[in-house]
Amino acid sequence: MNRIERSTLLDLIALGQRMRREGVDFVDLGPGQPDFPVPDVILEATARALREGHTYYSPVMGIPDLRDAVARRYNERYGARYTADNVMITAGAKGALYHIIGSHLETGGEVIVPAPYYVSTPQIVKLWGGTPKFLPCRMENGFLPDPDELKAMIGPATQGIVLNSPCNPTGAVISKALLASLFHLADSRGLFVIMDECYDRYVYGDTAYATVPHVHPEALEPFFIAGSFSKTFSMTGYRLGYAIGPAQDVAAAGKIQSHSMNGVTTFAQFGGLAALQHEEAIFGPILGLFAQRRKAMLEELARIPGLAFREPDGAFYVFPEARAMMERVGAGTSEELAARLLKEAGVMVIPGGALGAEGFLRVSFAVSEEQIREAARRMKAFVGQ
Numbered sequence: 001m002n003r004i005e006r007s008t009l010l011d012l013i014a015l016g017q018r019m020r021r022e023g024v025d026f027v028d029l030g031p032g033q034p035d036f037p038v039p040d041v042i043l044e045a046t047a048r049a050l051r052e053g054h055t056y057y058s059p060v061m062g063i064p065d066l067r068d069a070v071a072r073r074y075n076e077r078y079g080a081r082y083t084a085d086n087v088m089i090t091a092g093a094k095g096a097l098y099h100i101i102g103s104h105l106e107t108g109g110e111v112i113v114p115a116p117y118y119v120s121t122p123q124i125v126k127l128w129g130g131t132p133k134f135l136p137c138r139m140e141n142g143f144l145p146d147p148d149e150l151k152a153m154i155g156p157a158t159q160g161i162v163l164n165s166p167c168n169p170t171g172a173v174i175s176k177a178l179l180a181s182l183f184h185l186a187d188s189r190g191l192f193v194i195m196d197e198c199y200d201r202y203v204y205g206d207t208a209y210a211t212v213p214h215v216h217p218e219a220l221e222p223f224f225i226a227g228s229f230s231k232t233f234s235m236t237g238y239r240l241g242y243a244i245g246p247a248q249d250v251a252a253a254g255k256i257q258s259h260s261m262n263g264v265t266t267f268a269q270f271g272g273l274a275a276l277q278h279e280e281a282i283f284g285p286i287l288g289l290f291a292q293r294r295k296a297m298l299e300e301l302a303r304i305p306g307l308a309f310r311e312p313d314g315a316f317y318v319f320p321e322a323r324a325m326m327e328r329v330g331a332g333t334s335e336e337l338a339a340r341l342l343k344e345a346g347v348m349v350i351p352g353g354a355l356g357a358e359g360f361l362r363v364s365f366a367v368s369e370e371q372i373r374e375a376a377r378r379m380k381a382f383v384g385q
Contacts, residue, residue: 045274058263062089080213096226096243109159115356143170171312176210300376345382
């Protein structure tokens with residue numbers, strides 16, 4: 001346990017919730033969850049499932065209708081050739097990451113994790129007795145992994161790679177050509193790959209999203225998808241996600257799930273089924289709203305001294321470099337800067353040091369445009385403009 005660090009993000013979420021209960025005035029740019037309520041069609045399906053008695057143990061791999069619906073979603077949207085046997089329903093994408101890594105990582109093995117990274121990914125590798133190896137992804141290169149640098153990192157102990165696209169925290173989106181190159185390299189070295197793609201619907205402008213079936217439409221290689229209902233449908237509290245991959249490998253991950261948590265909450269899965277059945281009607285207006293918020297956030301950040309950033313192609317974060325701001329206000333670390341922004345300016349952001357990128361901040365635009373502009377006003381006042 002001495003190797004494992006607490007989730008800084010969850011600690012900050014808890015802090016924000018406590019501050020709100022106490023009536024503290026602050027603008028929260030930390031959220032990793034959408035601010036729209038769970039759509040009524042999902043709530044009604046969940047309530048109906050409760051009334052109809054769907055409160056029993058779920059099958060370990062998930063209810064059959066939902067597994068089939070997830071497979072069909074990828075077949076219709078991304079050209080996959082999946083069946084329900086390729087799908088396991090999990091407790092969020094984090095559950096998928098946990099069980100896939102656990103079923104494919106030998107003790108002492110290494111997993112390459114591009115940095116900046118989702119806060120829990122390295123810790124999950126450690127929990128399974130492995131070592132995360134960090135591949136730096138630089139702002140000047142669009143925060144994207146470089147295949148040559150990845151190739152140079154692969155050693156005798158390397159067993160897998162975890163990719164995140166659209167990326168939390170940078171908003172970088174891996175292209176089909178780059179994804180094919182990364183998969184080819186992994187295949188040649190016998191590595192498993194997990195695509196963490198919780199934000200697959202949050203892609204802006206002309207950016208083309210790429211996922212596993214765009215390169216390998218049939219689930220034959222040990223290349224996996226960890227997906228979630230949390231971001232697309234604002235179902236964060238449902239703890240509902242899925243793992244997709246070769247049937248025998250997903251079944252291996254299911255062995256662990258059978259002993260760690262059994263199946264996911266049964267009635268929550270019926271809510272997820274309704275979400276997929278009405279996905280376009282639910283999410284269509286959401287993407288346009290978030291595109292407007294993205295535009296507002298980029299406009300405002302450009303006016304704040306000491307921040308340099310790249311426009312994100314996906315997700316709902318901007319990841320500015322803040323070293324010049326840190327120097328301007330005398331903050332030694334991104335964590336110190338974030339603490340001072342909260343205390344002195346009344347703005348919560350996420351320090352990049354917790355995400356493998358010291359000197360950066362993660363700011364979320366999963367908030368109203370009014371909040372975005374108010375936060376920017378406060379940050380400009382904080383740095384003296």
